[in-house]
Amino acid sequence: MVVADLMPAQTARGRGIEARCVLVTGGAGYIGAHACKALRARGYLPVAYDNLVYGHPEFVRWGPFEKGELTDVDRLRAALRTHRPVAVMHFAGFAYVGESVTDPAKYYANNVGGTLALLDAMLSESVLSLVFSSTCAVYGTPDSVPIAENTVRRPVNPYGRSKLMVEQILEDYSGAHGLRSIALRYFNAAGADPAGEVGEDHSPETHLIPLVLDVALGRRENVTVFGNDYDTPDGTCVRDYVHVTDLAQAHVAAVERLESGTGHTAYNLGSGHGYSVLEVVDAARRVTGRPIPMVSGPRRAGDPARLVSMSGRAQADLGWRPQRSDLDTILADAWRWHRQRFGRG
Numbered sequence: 001m002v003v004a005d006l007m008p009a010q011t012a013r014g015r016g017i018e019a020r021c022v023l024v025t026g027g028a029g030y031i032g033a034h035a036c037k038a039l040r041a042r043g044y045l046p047v048a049y050d051n052l053v054y055g056h057p058e059f060v061r062w063g064p065f066e067k068g069e070l071t072d073v074d075r076l077r078a079a080l081r082t083h084r085p086v087a088v089m090h091f092a093g094f095a096y097v098g099e100s101v102t103d104p105a106k107y108y109a110n111n112v113g114g115t116l117a118l119l120d121a122m123l124s125e126s127v128l129s130l131v132f133s134s135t136c137a138v139y140g141t142p143d144s145v146p147i148a149e150n151t152v153r154r155p156v157n158p159y160g161r162s163k164l165m166v167e168q169i170l171e172d173y174s175g176a177h178g179l180r181s182i183a184l185r186y187f188n189a190a191g192a193d194p195a196g197e198v199g200e201d202h203s204p205e206t207h208l209i210p211l212v213l214d215v216a217l218g219r220r221e222n223v224t225v226f227g228n229d230y231d232t233p234d235g236t237c238v239r240d241y242v243h244v245t246d247l248a249q250a251h252v253a254a255v256e257r258l259e260s261g262t263g264h265t266a267y268n269l270g271s272g273h274g275y276s277v278l279e280v281v282d283a284a285r286r287v288t289g290r291p292i293p294m295v296s297g298p299r300r301a302g303d304p305a306r307l308v309s310m311s312g313r314a315q316a317d318l319g320w321r322p323q324r325s326d327l328d329t330i331l332a333d334a335w336r337w338h339r340q341r342f343g344r345g
Helices: 009-014 030-041 073-083 097-102 104-124 158-177 208-217 244-258 277-288 312-318 327-342
Strands: 020-025 044-050 065-067 087-090 129-135 180-186 188-190 223-226 238-243 264-269 274-276 294-297
Touching: 020 030, 020 073, 030 044, 030 087, 030 244, 044 073, 065 073, 073 104, 087 104, 087 244, 097 104, 097 158, 104 129, 104 158, 129 158, 129 244, 158 180, 158 264, 180 244, 188 244, 208 223, 208 277, 208 327, 223 277, 238 244, 238 327, 244 264, 244 312, 264 312, 274 277, 277 327
Parallel strands: 020 044, 020 087, 044 065, 087 129, 129 180, 180 264, 188 238, 223 294
Antiparallel strands: 238 274
């Protein structure tokens, strides 16, 4: 593990440097690591808190590391007491939709129970600002698109329901305990750090873009298209892809807003543009210059035909505008990372 040119927060303070720490649960994961880099660039000291079940130790590069479970209140309290963060970014959570259907207890115990443990630790250490990694899955199958924050939330799987439960808990804690919180509802996070320092590497991998790039690299024979008879222009699902570095910038903006804000607010984070599965595959062929064979599969239960964001509230309140979320840029950055990470092509 490399933690480059950084000191623990308490050492920095001992030398008269006022480092504003942010504790990042899930900081060794895909989005969490990008957020740590963005925090460091903005002058914060990110402290990655992760159990490394899905995270990667080599992604911890911009601040101290604390290994621990999300459900371990004593361990969380110790980390908060050591680093005295001005806020917490909460990414730690299970996010496989299919697994949530077959093992809902795992998702409620970790995503909901773990968040309650985190909030218990935060309140006991008087840390009252939280940015929560939520999801467009809280909306379920919307009646219309694009989706605004006031769209009815009807999640269709335990993963989405666990995230909605946490949002409701945060609203309640705002009134009862003065907790300041922002829930950021991502659409489809994609891409990789333009400098190639961190990117998408899940096990198992379920996201379309890395699967398509695996095929381009020869690591997989083909990509499966789940359903070709949706009510969309080419019959395949349409999704809103947002670059992971744009997401990271939104999290930093949310931390800064919480420094002077109160209560609980939720924001959509998306590009506002929808791309079908076939459009993504065609764009990947263009960007990589490689053939990408496809095979047809049945629809997956609970897959809405179209999910596209309306993100005007984040633009107005956070000053956030995606800078790298056009599809070709997302794919080019992800392709560069994939070739570097997996050593082929």
